[in-house]
Amino acid sequence: xxxxxxxxxxxxxxxxxxxxxxxxxxxxxxxxxxxxxxxxxxxxxxxxxxxxxxxxxxxxxxxxxxxxxxxxxxxxxxxxxxxxxxxxxxxxxxxxxxxxxxxxxxxxxxxxxxxxxxxxxxxxxxxxxxxxxxxxxxxxxxxxxxxxxxxxxxxxxxxxxxxxxxxxxxxxxxxxxxxxxxxxxxxxxxxxxxxxxxxxxxxxxxxxxxxxxxxxxxxxxxxxxxxxxxxxxxxxxxxxxxxx
Amino acid sequence: xxxxxxxxxxxxxxxxxxxxxxxxxxxxxxxxxxxxxxxxxxxxxxxxxxxxxxxxxxxxxxxxxxxxxxxxxxxxxxxxxxxxxxxxxxxxxxxxxxxxxxxxxxxxxxxxxxxxxxxxxxxxxxxxxxxxxxxxxxxxxxxxxxxxxxxxxxxxxxxxxxxxxxxxxxxxxxxxxxxxxxxxxxxxxxxxxxxxxxxxxxxxxxxxxxxxxxxxxxxxxxxxxxxxxxxxxxxxxxxxxxxxxxxxxxxxxxxxxxxxxxxxxxxxxxxxxxxxxxxxxxxxxxxxxxxxxxxxxxxxxxxxxxxxxxxxxxxxxxxx
Numbered sequence: 352x353x354x355x356x357x358x359x360x361x362x363x364x365x366x367x368x369x370x371x372x373x374x375x376x377x378x379x380x381x382x383x384x385x386x387x388x389x390x391x392x393x394x395x396x397x398x399x400x401x402x403x404x405x406x407x408x409x410x411x412x413x414x415x416x417x418x419x420x421x422x423x424x425x426x427x428x429x430x431x432x433x434x435x436x437x438x439x440x441x442x443x444x445x446x447x448x449x450x451x452x453x454x455x456x457x458x459x460x461x462x463x464x465x466x467x468x469x470x471x472x473x474x475x476x477x478x479x480x481x482x483x484x485x486x487x488x489x490x491x492x493x494x495x496x497x498x499x500x501x502x503x504x505x506x507x508x509x510x511x512x513x514x515x516x517x518x519x520x521x522x523x524x525x526x527x528x529x530x531x532x533x534x535x536x537x538x539x540x541x542x543x544x545x546x547x548x549x550x551x552x553x554x555x556x557x558x559x560x561x562x563x564x565x566x567x568x569x570x571x572x573x574x575x576x577x578x579x580x581x582x583x584x585x586x587x588x589x590x591x592x593x594x595x
Numbered sequence: 596x597x598x599x600x601x602x603x604x605x606x607x608x609x610x611x612x613x614x615x616x617x618x619x620x621x622x623x624x625x626x627x628x629x630x631x632x633x634x635x636x637x638x639x640x641x642x643x644x645x646x647x648x649x650x651x652x653x654x655x656x657x658x659x660x661x662x663x664x665x666x667x668x669x670x671x672x673x674x675x676x677x678x679x680x681x682x683x684x685x686x687x688x689x690x691x692x693x694x695x696x697x698x699x700x701x702x703x704x705x706x707x708x709x710x711x712x713x714x715x716x717x718x719x720x721x722x723x724x725x726x727x728x729x730x731x732x733x734x735x736x737x738x739x740x741x742x743x744x745x746x747x748x749x750x751x752x753x754x755x756x757x758x759x760x761x762x763x764x765x766x767x768x769x770x771x772x773x774x775x776x777x778x779x780x781x782x783x784x785x786x787x788x789x790x791x792x793x794x795x796x797x798x799x800x801x802x803x804x805x806x807x808x809x810x811x812x813x814x815x816x817x818x819x820x821x822x823x824x825x826x827x828x829x830x831x832x833x834x835x836x837x838x839x840x841x842x843x844x845x846x847x848x849x850x851x852x853x854x855x856x857x858x859x860x861x862x863x864x865x866x867x868x869x870x871x872x873x874x875x876x877x878x879x880x881x882x883x884x885x886x887x888x889x890x891x892x893x894x895x896x897x898x899x900x901x902x903x904x905x906x907x908x909x910x911x912x913x914x915x
Binding site: 360 | 681
Protein backbone atom coordinates (compact mmCIF):
# COMPACT_ATOMS: atom_id res chain seq x y z
CA UNK A 352 0.00 0.00 0.00
CA UNK A 353 1.63 3.26 -1.04
CA UNK A 354 1.38 6.54 0.79
CA UNK A 355 -1.03 8.01 -1.74
CA UNK A 356 -3.62 5.32 -1.19
CA UNK A 357 -3.25 5.67 2.60
CA UNK A 358 -3.93 9.40 2.30
CA UNK A 359 -6.93 8.57 0.15
CA UNK A 360 -8.39 6.15 2.70
CA UNK A 361 -7.93 8.70 5.50
CA UNK A 362 -9.53 11.45 3.42
CA UNK A 363 -12.41 9.19 2.40
CA UNK A 364 -13.22 8.43 6.04
CA UNK A 365 -13.11 12.10 6.94
CA UNK A 366 -15.46 12.98 4.09
CA UNK A 367 -17.80 10.22 5.19
CA UNK A 368 -17.88 11.87 8.61
CA UNK A 369 -19.09 15.12 6.98
CA UNK A 370 -21.64 13.20 4.97
CA UNK A 371 -23.29 11.68 8.06
CA UNK A 372 -22.89 14.69 10.32
CA UNK A 373 -25.66 17.27 10.71
CA UNK A 374 -23.01 19.96 11.29
CA UNK A 375 -21.96 19.69 7.66
CA UNK A 376 -25.47 20.43 6.41
CA UNK A 377 -25.95 23.27 8.85
CA UNK A 378 -22.63 24.63 7.65
CA UNK A 379 -23.61 24.46 3.97
CA UNK A 380 -26.91 26.22 4.58
CA UNK A 381 -25.30 28.92 6.74
CA UNK A 382 -22.51 29.42 4.26
CA UNK A 383 -24.86 29.90 1.32
CA UNK A 384 -27.30 32.10 3.21
CA UNK A 385 -24.59 34.40 4.54
CA UNK A 386 -23.04 34.62 1.11
CA UNK A 387 -26.39 35.59 -0.35
CA UNK A 388 -27.08 38.11 2.36
CA UNK A 389 -23.72 39.87 2.06
CA UNK A 390 -23.70 39.84 -1.72
CA UNK A 391 -27.20 41.09 -2.35
CA UNK A 392 -28.18 43.07 0.73
CA UNK A 393 -24.92 44.48 2.05
CA UNK A 394 -22.89 44.38 -1.16
CA UNK A 395 -25.71 45.86 -3.27
CA UNK A 396 -25.10 43.44 -6.11
CA UNK A 397 -27.93 44.70 -8.35
CA UNK A 398 -27.67 48.40 -7.60
CA UNK A 399 -24.08 48.49 -8.86
CA UNK A 400 -25.11 47.65 -12.38
CA UNK A 401 -21.80 45.89 -12.99
CA UNK A 402 -21.33 42.42 -14.43
CA UNK A 403 -18.78 41.48 -11.77
CA UNK A 404 -18.63 39.26 -8.71
CA UNK A 405 -16.71 41.81 -6.67
CA UNK A 406 -19.57 42.27 -4.17
CA UNK A 407 -19.66 38.49 -3.79
CA UNK A 408 -15.95 37.89 -3.22
CA UNK A 409 -15.17 40.92 -1.08
CA UNK A 410 -16.91 39.42 1.97
CA UNK A 411 -15.17 36.08 1.79
CA UNK A 412 -12.23 36.88 4.11
CA UNK A 413 -14.71 37.90 6.84
CA UNK A 414 -16.99 34.94 6.27
CA UNK A 415 -14.10 32.50 6.27
CA UNK A 416 -12.70 34.07 9.40
CA UNK A 417 -15.48 32.32 11.35
CA UNK A 418 -16.77 29.60 9.09
CA UNK A 419 -13.49 27.87 8.26
CA UNK A 420 -12.37 27.53 11.90
CA UNK A 421 -15.87 26.25 12.67
CA UNK A 422 -15.50 23.43 10.17
CA UNK A 423 -11.87 22.64 11.01
CA UNK A 424 -11.80 22.90 14.80
CA UNK A 425 -12.84 19.28 15.38
CA UNK A 426 -10.24 17.72 13.08
CA UNK A 427 -7.63 16.85 15.72
CA UNK A 428 -9.26 18.09 18.93
CA UNK A 429 -12.02 15.52 18.61
CA UNK A 430 -9.56 12.70 17.82
CA UNK A 431 -7.69 13.55 20.97
CA UNK A 432 -10.75 13.97 23.14
CA UNK A 433 -12.33 10.68 22.12
CA UNK A 434 -9.04 8.78 22.13
CA UNK A 435 -9.40 7.61 18.52
CA UNK A 436 -6.03 9.22 17.87
CA UNK A 437 -4.50 6.21 19.61
CA UNK A 438 -6.24 3.92 17.16
CA UNK A 439 -5.30 6.11 14.19
CA UNK A 440 -1.62 6.42 15.05
CA UNK A 441 -1.13 2.72 15.67
CA UNK A 442 -2.33 1.94 12.16
CA UNK A 443 0.37 1.51 9.53
CA UNK A 444 0.29 5.15 8.43
CA UNK A 445 2.59 8.09 9.12
CA UNK A 446 1.52 11.23 10.96
CA UNK A 447 2.17 13.32 7.89
CA UNK A 448 -0.09 11.12 5.78
CA UNK A 449 -2.96 11.44 8.24
CA UNK A 450 -2.43 15.20 8.52
CA UNK A 451 -2.53 15.59 4.74
CA UNK A 452 -5.47 13.22 4.32
CA UNK A 453 -7.60 14.98 6.92
CA UNK A 454 -6.69 18.42 5.59
CA UNK A 455 -7.51 17.51 2.00
CA UNK A 456 -10.88 16.04 2.98
CA UNK A 457 -11.93 19.20 4.81
CA UNK A 458 -10.62 21.40 2.04
CA UNK A 459 -12.59 19.37 -0.46
CA UNK A 460 -15.69 19.82 1.66
CA UNK A 461 -15.13 23.60 1.77
CA UNK A 462 -14.55 23.58 -1.99
CA UNK A 463 -17.88 21.83 -2.38
CA UNK A 464 -19.55 24.57 -0.32
CA UNK A 465 -17.92 27.17 -2.53
CA UNK A 466 -18.99 25.26 -5.63
CA UNK A 467 -22.60 25.49 -4.48
CA UNK A 468 -22.45 29.26 -5.02
CA UNK A 469 -22.45 28.63 -8.80
CA UNK A 470 -25.95 30.14 -9.30
CA UNK A 471 -24.40 33.56 -8.77
CA UNK A 472 -22.12 32.97 -11.74
CA UNK A 473 -25.12 31.98 -13.82
CA UNK A 474 -26.97 35.08 -12.61
CA UNK A 475 -24.22 37.48 -13.53
CA UNK A 476 -23.74 35.73 -16.87
CA UNK A 477 -27.46 36.01 -17.62
CA UNK A 478 -27.67 39.68 -16.70
CA UNK A 479 -24.52 40.94 -18.34
CA UNK A 480 -21.25 39.95 -19.92
CA UNK A 481 -18.76 39.31 -17.15
CA UNK A 482 -15.10 38.46 -17.62
CA UNK A 483 -15.05 34.75 -16.83
CA UNK A 484 -11.27 34.81 -16.38
CA UNK A 485 -11.63 37.23 -13.47
CA UNK A 486 -14.43 35.11 -11.99
CA UNK A 487 -12.25 32.03 -12.25
CA UNK A 488 -9.25 33.67 -10.60
CA UNK A 489 -11.59 35.09 -7.94
CA UNK A 490 -12.80 31.60 -7.12
CA UNK A 491 -9.24 30.29 -7.13
CA UNK A 492 -8.17 33.00 -4.68
CA UNK A 493 -11.17 32.30 -2.48
CA UNK A 494 -10.42 28.58 -2.47
CA UNK A 495 -6.77 29.17 -1.60
CA UNK A 496 -7.73 31.47 1.25
CA UNK A 497 -10.01 28.72 2.56
CA UNK A 498 -7.04 26.38 2.39
CA UNK A 499 -4.77 28.78 4.28
CA UNK A 500 -7.35 29.39 7.03
CA UNK A 501 -8.10 25.69 7.23
CA UNK A 502 -4.44 24.79 7.63
CA UNK A 503 -4.20 27.27 10.52
CA UNK A 504 -7.27 25.72 12.12
CA UNK A 505 -5.85 22.22 11.67
CA UNK A 506 -2.71 23.36 13.46
CA UNK A 507 -4.55 24.94 16.41
CA UNK A 508 -6.81 21.91 16.56
CA UNK A 509 -3.79 19.67 17.08
CA UNK A 510 -2.74 21.76 20.08
CA UNK A 511 -5.78 21.06 22.24
CA UNK A 512 -8.48 18.59 23.17
CA UNK A 513 -10.96 21.42 23.33
CA UNK A 514 -12.68 22.44 20.10
CA UNK A 515 -13.69 25.86 21.40
CA UNK A 516 -10.12 26.73 22.34
CA UNK A 517 -9.04 25.60 18.90
CA UNK A 518 -11.75 27.77 17.31
CA UNK A 519 -10.81 30.91 19.22
CA UNK A 520 -7.08 30.62 18.58
CA UNK A 521 -7.58 30.02 14.89
CA UNK A 522 -9.97 32.97 14.57
CA UNK A 523 -7.37 35.22 16.19
CA UNK A 524 -4.60 34.01 13.90
CA UNK A 525 -6.78 34.32 10.80
CA UNK A 526 -7.86 37.79 11.90
CA UNK A 527 -4.22 38.77 12.13
CA UNK A 528 -3.64 37.52 8.58
CA UNK A 529 -6.57 39.58 7.35
CA UNK A 530 -5.74 42.76 9.23
CA UNK A 531 -1.96 42.76 8.90
CA UNK A 532 -2.13 44.48 5.53
CA UNK A 533 -5.18 46.63 6.20
CA UNK A 534 -4.37 50.37 5.97
CA UNK A 535 -5.95 51.32 9.34
CA UNK A 536 -3.67 48.78 10.98
CA UNK A 537 -0.52 49.58 8.99
CA UNK A 538 -1.11 53.30 9.59
CA UNK A 539 -1.02 52.56 13.31
CA UNK A 540 2.45 51.02 13.08
CA UNK A 541 3.94 52.98 10.24
CA UNK A 542 4.72 56.07 12.36
CA UNK A 543 6.96 54.42 14.89
CA UNK A 544 8.09 51.09 13.51
CA UNK A 545 11.03 50.72 11.17
CA UNK A 546 10.16 50.06 7.56
CA UNK A 547 11.42 46.48 7.51
CA UNK A 548 9.10 45.62 10.39
CA UNK A 549 6.08 47.19 8.72
CA UNK A 550 6.94 45.43 5.49
CA UNK A 551 7.34 42.05 7.09
CA UNK A 552 4.07 42.38 9.01
CA UNK A 553 2.32 43.40 5.82
CA UNK A 554 3.91 40.49 4.01
CA UNK A 555 2.04 38.12 6.31
CA UNK A 556 -1.29 39.49 5.24
CA UNK A 557 -3.63 37.43 3.16
CA UNK A 558 -5.44 40.48 1.76
CA UNK A 559 -3.02 41.72 -0.94
CA UNK A 560 -2.82 38.20 -2.33
CA UNK A 561 -6.57 37.81 -2.19
CA UNK A 562 -7.27 41.16 -3.80
CA UNK A 563 -4.80 40.63 -6.63
CA UNK A 564 -6.68 37.50 -7.59
CA UNK A 565 -10.01 39.36 -7.42
CA UNK A 566 -8.65 41.64 -10.12
CA UNK A 567 -7.87 38.62 -12.26
CA UNK A 568 -4.12 38.59 -11.61
CA UNK A 569 -2.79 35.13 -10.88
CA UNK A 570 0.79 35.77 -9.83
CA UNK A 571 3.14 32.97 -8.86
CA UNK A 572 4.09 34.96 -5.74
CA UNK A 573 0.47 34.89 -4.55
CA UNK A 574 0.26 31.17 -5.18
CA UNK A 575 3.55 30.69 -3.36
CA UNK A 576 2.20 32.63 -0.39
CA UNK A 577 -0.81 30.33 0.01
CA UNK A 578 1.20 27.18 -0.61
CA UNK A 579 3.80 28.17 1.96
CA UNK A 580 1.18 29.01 4.61
CA UNK A 581 -0.48 25.64 4.06
CA UNK A 582 2.76 23.66 4.00
CA UNK A 583 4.10 25.44 7.06
CA UNK A 584 0.92 24.88 9.08
CA UNK A 585 0.59 21.23 8.11
CA UNK A 586 4.23 20.62 8.91
CA UNK A 587 3.75 22.28 12.31
CA UNK A 588 0.67 20.14 12.88
CA UNK A 589 2.72 17.04 12.26
CA UNK A 590 5.41 18.21 14.69
CA UNK A 591 2.85 19.15 17.35
CA UNK A 592 1.17 15.75 17.07
CA UNK A 593 4.49 14.02 17.37
CA UNK A 594 5.48 15.88 20.51
CA UNK A 595 2.21 15.24 22.31
CA UNK B 596 8.21 -11.81 18.03
CA UNK B 597 8.11 -8.92 20.46
CA UNK B 598 11.33 -7.75 22.02
CA UNK B 599 11.52 -4.83 24.37
CA UNK B 600 14.90 -3.59 25.47
CA UNK B 601 15.53 -1.22 28.38
CA UNK B 602 12.37 0.76 27.85
CA UNK B 603 12.13 4.05 29.77
CA UNK B 604 9.46 6.72 29.71
CA UNK B 605 9.48 10.00 31.54
CA UNK B 606 6.63 12.47 31.65
CA UNK B 607 8.45 15.52 32.81
CA UNK B 608 10.05 14.43 36.05
CA UNK B 609 7.66 11.53 36.55
CA UNK B 610 9.03 8.21 35.46
CA UNK B 611 6.19 6.09 34.11
CA UNK B 612 8.26 3.18 32.85
CA UNK B 613 11.62 2.28 34.32
CA UNK B 614 13.99 0.00 32.44
CA UNK B 615 11.57 -2.64 31.21
CA UNK B 616 12.98 -5.49 29.11
CA UNK B 617 11.31 -8.70 28.04
CA UNK B 618 10.39 -10.70 25.00
CA UNK B 619 7.29 -12.59 23.94
CA UNK B 620 7.34 -15.48 21.48
CA UNK B 621 4.75 -16.90 19.16
CA UNK B 622 2.29 -19.06 21.10
CA UNK B 623 2.66 -17.07 24.28
CA UNK B 624 -0.10 -15.08 25.94
CA UNK B 625 1.52 -12.66 28.32
CA UNK B 626 -0.65 -11.04 30.95
CA UNK B 627 0.35 -7.71 32.44
CA UNK B 628 -1.02 -7.21 35.89
CA UNK B 629 -0.34 -4.36 38.21
CA UNK B 630 -2.00 -1.60 40.17
CA UNK B 631 -3.57 1.38 38.41
CA UNK B 632 -0.98 3.76 37.08
CA UNK B 633 1.74 1.11 37.22
CA UNK B 634 2.82 1.76 33.64
CA UNK B 635 1.02 -1.08 31.89
CA UNK B 636 -0.74 1.12 29.35
CA UNK B 637 2.33 3.27 28.80
CA UNK B 638 4.38 0.18 28.04
CA UNK B 639 1.76 -1.05 25.60
CA UNK B 640 1.59 2.34 23.94
CA UNK B 641 5.32 2.25 23.37
CA UNK B 642 5.18 -1.28 21.96
CA UNK B 643 2.45 -0.28 19.52
CA UNK B 644 4.32 2.86 18.49
CA UNK B 645 1.73 5.34 19.74
CA UNK B 646 4.27 7.07 21.96
CA UNK B 647 8.00 7.07 21.55
CA UNK B 648 10.07 5.71 24.44
CA UNK B 649 12.35 8.20 26.18
CA UNK B 650 15.01 5.56 25.97
CA UNK B 651 15.13 1.96 24.83
CA UNK B 652 14.05 -0.07 21.89
CA UNK B 653 11.01 -1.94 20.65
CA UNK B 654 11.57 -4.71 18.12
CA UNK B 655 8.57 -6.19 16.37
CA UNK B 656 9.54 -9.40 14.63
CA UNK B 657 13.03 -7.98 14.34
CA UNK B 658 11.86 -4.62 12.98
CA UNK B 659 12.78 -1.56 15.02
CA UNK B 660 9.64 0.46 15.75
CA UNK B 661 11.60 3.71 15.74
CA UNK B 662 13.26 3.04 12.38
CA UNK B 663 10.49 1.49 10.38
CA UNK B 664 7.19 2.23 12.11
CA UNK B 665 4.96 1.39 9.14
CA UNK B 666 6.36 -2.12 8.70
CA UNK B 667 6.32 -2.73 12.44
CA UNK B 668 2.79 -1.39 12.96
CA UNK B 669 1.37 -3.46 10.13
CA UNK B 670 2.25 -6.62 12.09
CA UNK B 671 0.39 -5.50 15.19
CA UNK B 672 -3.25 -5.49 16.13
CA UNK B 673 -4.03 -3.13 19.01
CA UNK B 674 -7.01 -2.67 21.25
CA UNK B 675 -6.41 0.57 23.18
CA UNK B 676 -7.77 1.16 26.65
CA UNK B 677 -11.45 2.20 26.64
CA UNK B 678 -11.78 0.86 23.08
CA UNK B 679 -12.06 4.11 21.13
CA UNK B 680 -13.80 4.15 17.76
CA UNK B 681 -15.28 6.86 15.55
CA UNK B 682 -18.68 7.37 17.12
CA UNK B 683 -20.54 8.71 14.10
CA UNK B 684 -19.52 5.82 11.85
CA UNK B 685 -21.52 2.62 11.66
CA UNK B 686 -19.95 -0.67 12.69
CA UNK B 687 -19.76 -1.63 9.03
CA UNK B 688 -18.09 1.55 7.75
CA UNK B 689 -15.70 1.59 10.68
CA UNK B 690 -14.55 -1.98 10.05
CA UNK B 691 -14.32 -1.26 6.33
CA UNK B 692 -12.07 1.69 7.11
CA UNK B 693 -9.90 -0.46 9.38
CA UNK B 694 -9.62 -3.10 6.64
CA UNK B 695 -8.68 -0.50 4.05
CA UNK B 696 -6.04 0.99 6.31
CA UNK B 697 -4.60 -2.50 6.64
CA UNK B 698 -4.21 -2.62 2.89
CA UNK B 699 -7.24 -4.64 1.83
CA UNK B 700 -9.48 -3.44 -0.96
CA UNK B 701 -12.38 -4.60 -3.10
CA UNK B 702 -13.63 -8.16 -2.61
CA UNK B 703 -10.83 -9.06 -0.22
CA UNK B 704 -11.80 -6.18 2.05
CA UNK B 705 -15.47 -7.21 2.05
CA UNK B 706 -14.48 -10.77 2.86
CA UNK B 707 -12.34 -9.64 5.81
CA UNK B 708 -15.18 -7.53 7.17
CA UNK B 709 -17.67 -10.39 6.79
CA UNK B 710 -15.34 -12.77 8.60
CA UNK B 711 -14.69 -10.47 11.49
CA UNK B 712 -18.37 -9.60 11.89
CA UNK B 713 -19.04 -13.31 12.30
CA UNK B 714 -16.14 -13.95 14.69
CA UNK B 715 -17.07 -11.06 16.95
CA UNK B 716 -20.86 -11.51 16.72
CA UNK B 717 -21.47 -8.03 15.36
CA UNK B 718 -24.21 -8.95 12.89
CA UNK B 719 -27.06 -7.35 14.92
CA UNK B 720 -25.39 -3.92 15.07
CA UNK B 721 -23.74 -3.85 11.67
CA UNK B 722 -25.57 -0.78 10.38
CA UNK B 723 -25.93 1.04 13.67
CA UNK B 724 -23.66 3.98 14.41
CA UNK B 725 -21.07 3.23 17.07
CA UNK B 726 -22.33 5.96 19.43
CA UNK B 727 -25.67 4.20 19.81
CA UNK B 728 -24.09 0.89 20.84
CA UNK B 729 -23.85 -0.52 24.33
CA UNK B 730 -20.46 -0.60 25.98
CA UNK B 731 -20.05 -4.30 25.29
CA UNK B 732 -20.68 -3.87 21.58
CA UNK B 733 -18.47 -0.77 21.31
CA UNK B 734 -15.73 -2.80 22.89
CA UNK B 735 -16.20 -5.68 20.50
CA UNK B 736 -16.20 -3.35 17.49
CA UNK B 737 -12.80 -2.06 18.53
CA UNK B 738 -11.62 -5.57 19.29
CA UNK B 739 -12.76 -6.67 15.84
CA UNK B 740 -10.73 -3.85 14.31
CA UNK B 741 -7.60 -5.13 16.05
CA UNK B 742 -7.79 -8.64 14.60
CA UNK B 743 -9.22 -7.84 11.17
CA UNK B 744 -5.86 -8.32 9.43
CA UNK B 745 -5.04 -11.49 11.38
CA UNK B 746 -1.92 -9.93 12.93
CA UNK B 747 0.95 -11.99 14.24
CA UNK B 748 1.10 -9.78 17.29
CA UNK B 749 -1.82 -8.69 19.37
CA UNK B 750 -1.72 -6.06 22.09
CA UNK B 751 -4.89 -5.82 24.16
CA UNK B 752 -5.33 -3.20 26.87
CA UNK B 753 -8.03 -4.55 29.18
CA UNK B 754 -9.79 -6.65 26.57
CA UNK B 755 -12.75 -7.65 28.73
CA UNK B 756 -13.35 -4.33 30.46
CA UNK B 757 -17.07 -3.55 30.55
CA UNK B 758 -18.25 -6.84 29.13
CA UNK B 759 -20.91 -9.02 30.75
CA UNK B 760 -19.91 -12.51 31.97
CA UNK B 761 -20.99 -14.26 28.76
CA UNK B 762 -19.14 -11.80 26.57
CA UNK B 763 -16.09 -12.11 28.80
CA UNK B 764 -16.18 -15.85 28.32
CA UNK B 765 -16.44 -15.47 24.53
CA UNK B 766 -13.60 -12.99 24.31
CA UNK B 767 -11.37 -15.12 26.53
CA UNK B 768 -12.02 -18.19 24.43
CA UNK B 769 -11.20 -16.16 21.34
CA UNK B 770 -7.93 -14.90 22.83
CA UNK B 771 -6.97 -18.34 24.02
CA UNK B 772 -7.54 -19.84 20.58
CA UNK B 773 -5.60 -17.10 18.86
CA UNK B 774 -2.83 -17.41 21.41
CA UNK B 775 -1.65 -20.65 19.84
CA UNK B 776 -0.59 -18.93 16.64
CA UNK B 777 0.19 -15.40 17.78
CA UNK B 778 2.21 -13.50 20.31
CA UNK B 779 -0.27 -11.76 22.59
CA UNK B 780 0.15 -9.22 25.37
CA UNK B 781 -2.86 -8.26 27.40
CA UNK B 782 -3.34 -6.19 30.50
CA UNK B 783 -6.00 -6.77 33.08
CA UNK B 784 -7.08 -6.14 36.64
CA UNK B 785 -9.05 -9.34 36.77
CA UNK B 786 -6.94 -12.14 38.14
CA UNK B 787 -9.30 -14.95 37.15
CA UNK B 788 -8.81 -13.78 33.59
CA UNK B 789 -5.10 -14.31 33.84
CA UNK B 790 -5.81 -17.90 34.81
CA UNK B 791 -8.22 -18.37 31.98
CA UNK B 792 -6.04 -17.15 29.11
CA UNK B 793 -2.44 -16.38 29.99
CA UNK B 794 0.49 -18.72 29.64
CA UNK B 795 2.75 -16.21 31.32
CA UNK B 796 2.32 -13.45 33.83
CA UNK B 797 4.19 -10.26 34.45
CA UNK B 798 3.60 -7.89 37.31
CA UNK B 799 4.44 -4.27 36.77
CA UNK B 800 4.55 -1.86 39.63
CA UNK B 801 5.60 1.77 39.40
CA UNK B 802 7.15 1.25 36.01
CA UNK B 803 9.21 -1.78 36.90
CA UNK B 804 8.78 -5.48 36.28
CA UNK B 805 8.54 -6.98 39.75
CA UNK B 806 7.67 -10.55 38.83
CA UNK B 807 7.62 -12.69 35.71
CA UNK B 808 6.57 -16.34 35.33
CA UNK B 809 3.77 -18.82 34.64
CA UNK B 810 0.52 -18.46 36.58
CA UNK B 811 1.42 -21.65 38.49
CA UNK B 812 4.80 -20.36 39.55
CA UNK B 813 3.05 -17.20 40.75
CA UNK B 814 0.61 -19.20 42.78
CA UNK B 815 3.42 -21.16 44.43
CA UNK B 816 4.74 -17.93 45.83
CA UNK B 817 1.57 -17.59 47.81
CA UNK B 818 1.93 -18.09 51.53
CA UNK B 819 -0.84 -20.67 51.61
CA UNK B 820 0.37 -22.60 48.57
CA UNK B 821 1.02 -26.27 49.38
CA UNK B 822 -0.93 -26.18 52.62
CA UNK B 823 -3.77 -28.57 53.30
CA UNK B 824 -7.20 -27.56 54.45
CA UNK B 825 -8.73 -30.35 56.52
CA UNK B 826 -12.37 -30.35 57.59
CA UNK B 827 -13.52 -32.79 60.27
CA UNK B 828 -16.97 -33.33 61.68
CA UNK B 829 -17.80 -34.16 65.28
CA UNK B 830 -14.46 -33.74 67.01
CA UNK B 831 -13.20 -31.00 69.26
CA UNK B 832 -10.59 -28.76 67.71
CA UNK B 833 -8.09 -29.65 70.43
CA UNK B 834 -8.24 -33.35 69.75
CA UNK B 835 -7.73 -32.73 66.02
CA UNK B 836 -4.70 -30.55 66.62
CA UNK B 837 -3.25 -33.11 69.05
CA UNK B 838 -3.62 -35.84 66.49
CA UNK B 839 -1.96 -33.75 63.84
CA UNK B 840 1.08 -33.21 66.00
CA UNK B 841 1.88 -36.87 65.49
CA UNK B 842 2.94 -36.06 61.92
CA UNK B 843 6.58 -35.13 61.38
CA UNK B 844 6.09 -32.86 58.43
CA UNK B 845 3.76 -30.36 60.07
CA UNK B 846 5.21 -26.89 60.44
CA UNK B 847 2.21 -25.30 62.07
CA UNK B 848 -1.55 -25.58 62.21
CA UNK B 849 -4.38 -23.25 62.91
CA UNK B 850 -8.15 -23.45 63.03
CA UNK B 851 -9.71 -21.56 60.16
CA UNK B 852 -13.38 -21.93 61.04
CA UNK B 853 -15.78 -23.71 63.35
CA UNK B 854 -19.25 -23.97 61.91
CA UNK B 855 -21.85 -26.20 63.58
CA UNK B 856 -19.75 -29.24 64.29
CA UNK B 857 -17.51 -28.86 61.21
CA UNK B 858 -14.00 -27.79 62.07
CA UNK B 859 -11.55 -26.62 59.39
CA UNK B 860 -7.84 -26.64 60.05
CA UNK B 861 -5.14 -25.28 57.82
CA UNK B 862 -1.96 -27.34 58.00
CA UNK B 863 1.36 -25.94 56.84
CA UNK B 864 4.00 -28.46 55.74
CA UNK B 865 7.68 -28.06 56.50
CA UNK B 866 8.51 -28.94 52.94
CA UNK B 867 6.17 -27.37 50.40
CA UNK B 868 7.60 -29.33 47.48
CA UNK B 869 5.84 -32.64 48.07
CA UNK B 870 2.27 -31.70 48.80
CA UNK B 871 0.87 -35.00 47.47
CA UNK B 872 2.71 -37.10 50.04
CA UNK B 873 1.87 -34.60 52.75
CA UNK B 874 -1.84 -34.80 52.03
CA UNK B 875 -1.86 -38.58 51.84
CA UNK B 876 -0.09 -38.72 55.22
CA UNK B 877 -2.84 -36.57 56.67
CA UNK B 878 -5.47 -38.71 55.01
CA UNK B 879 -3.98 -41.88 56.51
CA UNK B 880 -3.82 -40.27 59.92
CA UNK B 881 -7.47 -39.31 59.72
CA UNK B 882 -8.34 -42.89 58.78
CA UNK B 883 -6.28 -44.36 61.64
CA UNK B 884 -7.84 -42.07 64.20
CA UNK B 885 -11.30 -42.79 62.76
CA UNK B 886 -12.14 -39.13 62.47
CA UNK B 887 -15.17 -38.16 60.41
CA UNK B 888 -13.64 -36.60 57.28
CA UNK B 889 -15.68 -33.95 55.51
CA UNK B 890 -13.04 -32.38 53.26
CA UNK B 891 -9.37 -32.48 52.43
CA UNK B 892 -8.04 -29.91 50.04
CA UNK B 893 -4.55 -29.05 48.82
CA UNK B 894 -4.29 -25.29 48.45
CA UNK B 895 -2.79 -24.27 45.13
CA UNK B 896 -2.27 -20.73 46.25
CA UNK B 897 -4.24 -17.68 45.27
CA UNK B 898 -3.14 -15.11 42.74
CA UNK B 899 -4.79 -12.34 44.74
CA UNK B 900 -2.54 -13.05 47.70
CA UNK B 901 0.57 -13.13 45.55
CA UNK B 902 -0.43 -9.97 43.74
CA UNK B 903 -1.01 -8.18 47.02
CA UNK B 904 2.17 -9.38 48.58
CA UNK B 905 4.29 -8.49 45.56
CA UNK B 906 2.93 -5.01 45.11
CA UNK B 907 2.60 -4.14 48.79
CA UNK B 908 5.88 -5.68 49.94
CA UNK B 909 7.53 -3.52 47.37
CA UNK B 910 5.95 -0.39 48.88
CA UNK B 911 7.36 -1.24 52.30
CA UNK B 912 10.85 -1.67 50.92
CA UNK B 913 10.68 1.85 49.61
CA UNK B 914 9.46 3.21 52.93
CA UNK B 915 12.26 1.50 54.78
